[in-house]
Amino acid sequence: MNELRDPRHRVSPRARVMWFVSSAVTSVVLVAAVTLATTLWLTGWWTWPAIALSLVWAVVDVLMVPQWRYLVHRWEATDTAVYTQRGWWSRERRIAPMSRVQTVDFTQGPLARLLGLATVTVTTASAAGPLQIDGLEADVALHLVDDLTRKADLVEGDAT
Incomplete structure (x- = not known):
């Protein structure tokens, strides 16, 4: 009978680089979109908090997610x-x-x-x-x- 358990092998350590680059590209697009949207069309008191939140999300996504994924995959x-x-x-x-x-x-x-x-x-x-x-x-x-x-x-x- 097969049991649900931790698989034995990790993926390549270079997968972190691949996930880092992928996250970085996605994050740049996200921050640019939020910045453009909040400064050109949706101006108001939420402009700077929205940009700051997107930057925080981008930093976490780029710096933490690739390592986290590597530890799990x-x-x-x-x-x-x-x-x-x-x-x-x-x-x-x-x-x-x-x-x-x-x-x-x-x-x-x-x-x-x-x-x-x-x-x-x-x-x-x-x-x-x-x-x-x-x-x-x-x-x-x-x-x-x-x-x-x-x-x-x-x-x-x-x-x-």
Whole structure:
């Protein structure tokens, strides 16, 4: 029987850089949008508090969230299941038995490719949706895709 437990492996430490850059870009857009909106269209006493709040949110998002995500994101693949744990604000811990695995995908966005990282997505016969493991070293991700594909192929049935 599979039990819900902490998966064994962490993602790559470089995932923090990827999440930092992603958070930084999002935060710049947020602060710029709030600043423009409050100074051009929604002027009033709330202009400076709104800008200050967006700046505080941006600092927290850029400096704390990538490290927090790194501490939470974990994964493991055994002969019988794939375990994942992800999230930063709320945590999601899931198990996908090999008998339910339908597809295993390898993806790399431009930033991930630049950092030598990748995402493995395991699609299952589950209403909860696919399991994602973000921030893996690209070679680890490729090996994992091959390994999971082999293991899922050994299980009889059609994964439905």
